[in-house]
Amino acid sequence: EVQLLESGGGLVQPGDSLRLSCAASGLTFSSYVMTWVRQAPGKGLDWVSGISPSVGTTYYADSVRGRFTISRDNSKNTLYLQMNSLRVDDTAVYYCAKKMGGSWNLDYWGQGTLVTVSS
Amino acid sequence: QSALTQPRSVSGSPGQSVTISCTGTSSDVGDYNYVSWYQQHPGKAPKLMIYDVTKRPSGVPDRFSGSKSGNTASLAISGLQAEDEADYYCCSYAGSYTWLFGGGTKLTVL
Numbered sequence: 001e002v003q004l005l006e007s008g009g010g011l012v013q014p015g016d017s018l019r020l021s022c023a024a025s026g027l028t029f030s031s032y033v034m035t036w037v038r039q040a041p042g043k044g045l046d047w048v049s050g051i052s053p054s055v056g057t058t059y060y061a062d063s064v065r066g067r068f069t070i071s072r073d074n075s076k077n078t079l080y081l082q083m084n085s086l087r088v089d090d091t092a093v094y095y096c097a098k099k100m101g102g103s104w105n106l107d108y109w110g111q112g113t114l115v116t117v118s119s
Numbered sequence: 120q121s122a123l124t125q126p127r128s129v130s131g132s133p134g135q136s137v138t139i140s141c142t143g144t145s146s147d148v149g150d151y152n153y154v155s156w157y158q159q160h161p162g163k164a165p166k167l168m169i170y171d172v173t174k175r176p177s178g179v180p181d182r183f184s185g186s187k188s189g190n191t192a193s194l195a196i197s198g199l200q201a202e203d204e205a206d207y208y209c210c211s212y213a214g215s216y217t218w219l220f221g222g223g224t225k226l227t228v229l
Contacts, residue, residue, distance in 0.1 A: 044122065044223040045157070050218075052216065059215060095165070103170060105170040107176070108167075
């Protein structure tokens with residue numbers, strides 16, 4: 001069974017940094033595109049970033065480009081999101097999600113980790 | 120890119136059918152057959168209900184169905200049940216490892 005488990009969320013101040021992790025199990029992690037999707041309180045889903053399986057090519061939403069960095073360690077089956085220069089509007093539950101094999105849909109999601117940016 | 124457009128809410132009585140629309144552009148919904156739908160209950164992670172416009176993952180009841188015409192995709196739910204009450208989000212692949220979500224639709228089972 002595929003499981004994705006996020007960690008690293010918490011309460012930080014504007015301008016601070018935070019690193020999220022997503023530990024994957026039950027899949028050949030190195031074979032899949034992985035993504036981060038966030039959901040602000042009471043709001044909809046918002047794609048944040050994606051990373052290719054092996055070479056590690058990265059992609060970002062305009063709202064986070066230059067501040068967030070996605071990476072992965074295939075030897076540890078772990079996805080990361082380094083978030084710098086955090087803003088109040090980055091407050092959200094952050095989910096990691098796996099791209100489906102053979103199709104460009106996101107099939108498995110973690111339970112999410114809450115990031116709160118507040119002074 | 121702007122979010123896909125969904126109605127904010129829909130409602131129906133048990134046993135009835137409802138349809139949720141999702142309108143994008145020729146660069147996302149209209150360009151790719153990679154539209155998916157997610158069900159989200161309060162405090163829970165999104166659950167994949169439909170992928171590749173019309174396909175259902177194993178375990179999803181056949182009361183849920185998807186379709187697409189041009190730049191608009193739709194999710195139909197027949198035989199409404201109380202447990203279907205949730206938020207529903209559409210999603211379209213938009214190229215270059217990016218995805219676009221709809222704003223979400225709250226389904227109320229009366």
